[in-house]
Amino acid sequence: MAEDDLTLEPDVPERDPNTADMFGAPPAAPPPPADGAAYTVIARKYRPRTFEDLFGQEAMVRTLKNAFASGRIAHAFxxxxxxxxxxxxxxxLLARALNYETDTVHEPSLDLTQDGRHCRAIIEGRHMDVLELDAASRTKVDEMRELLDGVRYAPVEARYKVYIIDEVHMxxxxxxxxxxxxxxEPPPHAKFIFATTEIRKVPVTILSRCQRFDLRRVEPEVIVKNLEMIAEREGARVEAEGLMLIARAAEGSVRDAQSLLDQAIVQAEAGQTVTAATIRDMLGLADRAQTISLFEQVMRGEAGGAIETFRTLYGYGADPGQVMLDLLEHSHGASVAKAVGPQALTLPKEQAARLAAIGAAVSAGVLSRIWQLLLKAYDEVRRAPDPAAAADMALIRLAYAADLPGPEEALRRLQSGESPAGGPGPSGGGGGGGGGMHQSGGASAVARQAAPPRPAQADxxxxxxxxxxxxxxxxxxxxIALRLDVERFVRPISFRPGAIEFEPAPGAPANLIxxxxxxxxxxxxxxxxxxAQGGGGAESLWERQKREEREVLAQVEQDPFVRQVMEAFPGAEILGVRTLAAPEPAPDAGDEADSEDED
Structure with a gap:
């Protein structure tokens, strides 16, 4: 066969070092497919071709390079x-590296910049010595034994017989x-490569015989660089903010990001720019600027305004659960900006400044409390039969909690003679309390509003x-919750103004005191x-009510008429006793006569 007959792909132009990203710079996109040719999705077209393309997995690549250089190549990964x-x-890539061979290279190598003799067949999944299997479709022991029967036989063409088993935990x-x-006891010519998303389901006995590599999530900023390169090569225009939305939605998954980019590109006509608003609608996200406004309203304690803003977002198609996630992200962003500074936030400068202003206006304790409440709110919204209603209730709770001072602030106010929850200022305006904020000037001007000192006798x-x-x-x-707990579990022992001593009834909450x-x-x-004391307490209010109900019931059961009724209807039970209100006295005859004379 002539050497020219081995050419399987067109020449690829040299890489441009200025376009390197998390995957290096993959080969230029192939020319547009001919009419009728199948379209290759972006996630497959731009799949990494070398280990240098796997930016973000430096630790794994470094370990493999050292192992290959020293000849200490594991038999299972x-x-x-x-x-x-x-x-x-x-x-x-590992299967190619293990079987890499050219006219000058005759040993395993991680340098895959040039295709070796077996590379093309391995990439296309047709090499007879590299078997790629899905464990989900071969879970039975008989199928595994049938597969392993061929391990003892030497490879036909390549250096190693490589078994790639995906989702091995199945x-x-x-x-x-x-x-x-x-x-x-693996044969020297066999190598195993396992992949799984559920490492905890893999038995320890298997893990202990493999060299393990944990592939990390890829940061949004790195994904954005990859998306920018792909969009440029595809001739598509996408706003930078839209690419960041895609990168965040992918949650560290490069493949998900590339698939979303594929979907985003077709949202606009050829030659038109895909806007961030279009991508936001595609992903079902709310406008970030509007959700930051919603977060500001919550932090100022404006429950009504927060509900109106949320319902506007909901009317435009925003998912309530996603809105809660956005508020969680803003809470995290405000906390990070408070600790590190706005430069630590991967947001546009205006949005980062608004979150930094919120972080500067409230204490770290308030932000931590809001974070915990938002976690609970997100779970409630996901499980609620009406997510929008659950979001309304969560916003009301958040606005109320954000306006409350922390324990230290409340104690300081008590010591200075102020109301613990704050109060109106000299002009009569509503006070936000130690955790509250007010807005003045622009949308991002958020500051703490401290209640002015007031005489103690004014309260x-x-x-x-x-x-x-x-x-x-x-x-x-x-x-209501405190009243029910006090009525049910507090057995009073002594009381004086400023001091209560009681015996807790069984089952009393640990935080009741x-x-x-x-x-x-x-x-x-x-x-x-x-x-709280160990004993000696009187009845709790609930216990007293139950005792009185039992006494009344016993008295009724002894009534002769009731006993007659119970005997006449065997099996009947008295479920409860209700005291009827006394009827109003009827007017006497003299009053009626006077009334008639007046008529």
């Missing part, structure tokens, strides 16, 4: 990582056991003289000592 980070691609226990025997603090007054105060403040003391201090403006 385990590649793990989330979807789309390049596990299967790395496995194919194998059954018996299949793993069959594979284990081969891994314990109409309630006076509590009996334990019953405590119950009444809790009820007037509409703290702290909650009761904190609320009484907040509502009365003075510290309270709340202590």
């Amino acid at each position: 385990m590649l793990t990582g989330v979807r789309g980070v390049g596990k299967t691609t790395t496995a194919r 194998l059954s226990t018996a299949a793993f056991n069959a594979l284990l025997k081969t891994l314990e 109409a603090a309630p006076t509590l003289q009996r334990f019953e007054d405590v119950i009444a105060l809790i009820e007037s403040k509409r703290d 702290q909650r009761l003391a904190s609320k009484l201090r907040e509502w009365t403006g003075q510290p309270w000592l709340v202590a």
Whole structure:
């Protein structure tokens, strides 16, 4: 066969070092397909061709280079990582490297810049000595034994017989056991490359016989560079903000990002620019500037405004769960900007400045509290039958919590004679409290609003003289959870203004003492000592009510008429006793006569 007959692909132009990205600079995109030819998706067209293209996996490449250079090549490799980070691609590159051979190179090599004798067949999946299998379709032990029967035979053409098993965690226990025997005593001409997204499901006995590589998620900034290169080679125009949206949506998966870019390119006519708004609609995302405005409203305690903004976003198609994720991201961004500075945020300068302003205006404790509440809100929205309603309730809760001061701030206010929750300023405007903010000037001008000192006598603090007054105060403040816990689990021992001693009933919440003391201090403006003792307490309000109900029931059961009814209807039960209101007295005859005379 003539040497010219071996040419399988057109010449590829040299790489431009100025366009290097996370995957280096792959070969130039092939010419447009002829009419009727199948379209090759971007994720396949720009798949890495060499180890140098695997930017972001430097640790793995460095280890492999050292192993190949010293001849210490493992007989089995385990590649793990989330979807789309390049596990299967790395496995194919390893298969090429193990069987790399040219006229001048006759040993394994990681330098794959030029195709070797077996490279093209391995890339196209048709080399008889490289078997690529999906464990999900060969889970049974018989199938694994049938596969392993061929391991003992030497390769036909290449240096090694390579088995690539994808999603290896899908194998059954018996299949793993069959594979284990081969891994314990592998023939010198066989190599195994396993890939999995669920490394915890792989038995330790298998892992201990493999060289493991954890492929990392790729950072959004690196993915954006790769997308920019691909868009340029495809002749597509995509706004930079849109590429960042795609990179963030991919969550570290290069393949997902490239697939989303493929989808985004067709959102505009040929020659037109794909805008960030178009990509946002495609991904079902809300406008980031609007979600930052929503976050600012929440942090200022503006529940009504936050709900209106959310409903506007929802009307434009934003997913409630995604909005909660955006708020989580903004909470994280404000916290990072507070600790490091706005330069640490991978956002446009204006948006980064707004989040940095929020971080500067509130304490780290408030941001941490908002983060925890948003995590809970996201879970609620995902599981709620009506996600939009759940989002409304979450925003109300967040706005209320953001406006509350932290424990240290509340204690400082008490010591200075202020109201723990803050109050109106000299002009009568609403106060935001230690955790609240107000906005002045532009949208990004956010600052702390501290309540001005006020005389202690100006607060109409309630006076509590009996334990019953405590119950009444809790009820007037509409703290339903605290009222139910106090009524059910508090068995009073002693009471005096500023101090409560009680015996906790079985099942009392561990934080009941702290909650009761904190609320009484907040509502009365003075510290309270709340202590629990091991015994000696009276009945709790709930226990007293139940006892009185039982006593009334026993009294009713002894009534002769009721006993007659119970005997007449065997099996009947008294489910409850209800006291009827006394009827209004009827007017006497004299009053009626007077009325008639008046008529």
